[in-house]
Amino acid sequence: MRRIERLINLVAALLETSRPMTADEIRRSIGGYDEAPNFEAFRRTFERDKESLRNIGIPLEVTTTDVWDDTPDGYIIPKARYYLPDIDFEPDEVAALRIAAEALLGGGEQAEAGLMKLSLDTSSAPWSGPRAVFGADLSVEGTALGALYSAVIERTPVSFQYRPARSDETRERVVDGYGLLHRFGHWYLVGRDRSDDVVKSFKVARIESSPRRIDGSYEVPADFDASQHLLGKSFEIGNEVENATIRFDAAMRWWPEQNMPEAKTREAPAGALDVEVPVGNVDALVSWVLGFGARVELVAPTAAREHLVKHLAPYLDGASS
């Protein structure tokens, strides 16, 4: 018997069984396993099959079959965890989801596979949509993300190795995940760090191990809003925040006028515009200002101005030219 047939038989039997089946029962009764010459060979085959089913998201559970013995030795696929509940989508809703799935750059296959499951009942929706107008690169294909997402919606704590931005010290964190948030091209897990009981954000790209689920459960505070735990622009972050003045010349002033509408501004000589920004991290501010080339000047504070010139030193011939 071919492997795919055996897998279908296994899913069918474990979905339909009223009580968990032991490995021995599986070997004796499910079509395809009787071909194994001995128990060891069966074990290897069965392990591989379990792995395959779990990889495509089939909820194969292991429980005990004997009230006197807690060794988990029974296998079952609970119907409630397998079947997708009926969702009554309108045709325009499926069509809109289709556009979203198509827009995804990376991870589009996952979205399409999910959409296929959701749209079995809406045969009327046109299957090929209009030409794609949008593309969204959300980096959803990272392996940690799916695991973090299921932990968040199931309210299960996770542990992982985390490498903070400002040091090399990678260490284990145990986190009650409250939500996942995508901003400025990066994913963040926002949640309570169990070691210090503080709600903070963890950049998913700096999680250096597969997230491991920890026993336990938690509640998400009713007033939780992930976006309130995100940090601002990188140069705003720091312990001591002071105001800096950035001068955009006449040819560049449209940039802050257009992109920083809520910033405090002041007219400056020669048609330039001074913009005030809160600064907690001078290095990040210097980097941001240099991104504009020579059309932008860091006016104040003086210390930051000097810092900028010092930062350029490797490219200035002789330090004092």
Add this chain to the structure above:
Amino acid sequence: MSDTADSRIARRLRRILLLLPYAIKHPGVSLDELARKFEVRKKDLVEDFNLVFFCGLPGYGPGDLIEVAMDDERVYVRMADYFGAPLRLTPAEALALYAGGATLAGTPGMEEADALRRALTKLGKALGATDDDGGDIGIQVKVERDAAGHLEDLTRAVKEAKRVRLEYMSASRGQMTERDVDPWGLITALGHWYLVGWDRSVEDERMFRLDRMKEVVLTDDGVEVPDDFDPERYKGAFLGDAAQDRVTFEISPRAARWFAEYYPIEGSEEMPDGWTKVTLISGGARWAATLLLRLGADARNVSPREVEEEARSLAQEIARRHR
């Protein structure tokens, strides 16, 4: 080898577990309809159903096996009610669909935003991720800001296939430029919105960042979008063009901690002293020079030589303004 065999089997199993509920719910469905719906060849469908015919429940007698009848290209599946509903979405599938949906729902000028929001609320409830008022979904996507409001104009330009004239701050030249662009699509990536299209002044494909557009004007000239336009090519907001110049330099261990999260590195090599040699596709000498100045003492050993020279002359110019 076994890896690809495994993934082939996984793909096929996923497909069969989707085909069966559909065929059970729609007795007499035609092979043509199934082929269209699941984007599979009819030949593969017939093979799938022939295979299912030998599967079923323990006992595997006439009352236990799945019944499949194919009559004049119509399919009837019985005795498999346990396969009557599809498998739930995996976390990865749900996340991808959710994140993509939330992004577009939050995009200004999106006609389908309302339908998308309704769909996401229903999906969230079914997945147990949303409370009854449609509140928490476990995922938020902050759509990149478009303070200047260019996105709506450009969406219209793409949909109506109209050429646009841009007043644009060019990163590769470090100055304002005027560009006539045939718009193909809009991409959000790495924290910015981009317009992708054909730049008529250089007769080449280009990406333009929306926050660098001072002015967007729609013209009456119609444009033709290439049939093979595929947004997937612009992942990472980068045209991975083999013909483009490369820039190579070494970055300090401190910079190496974050650099790869923001710049698409083509190759990297650890140096004996802990620095990392990186190679990137260059967005032009000026672009690379700006990047080097931002890195300051965290970068060294730049090549080619003209990038280093550009960085020196730009540094002089900036330093003069700050003395």
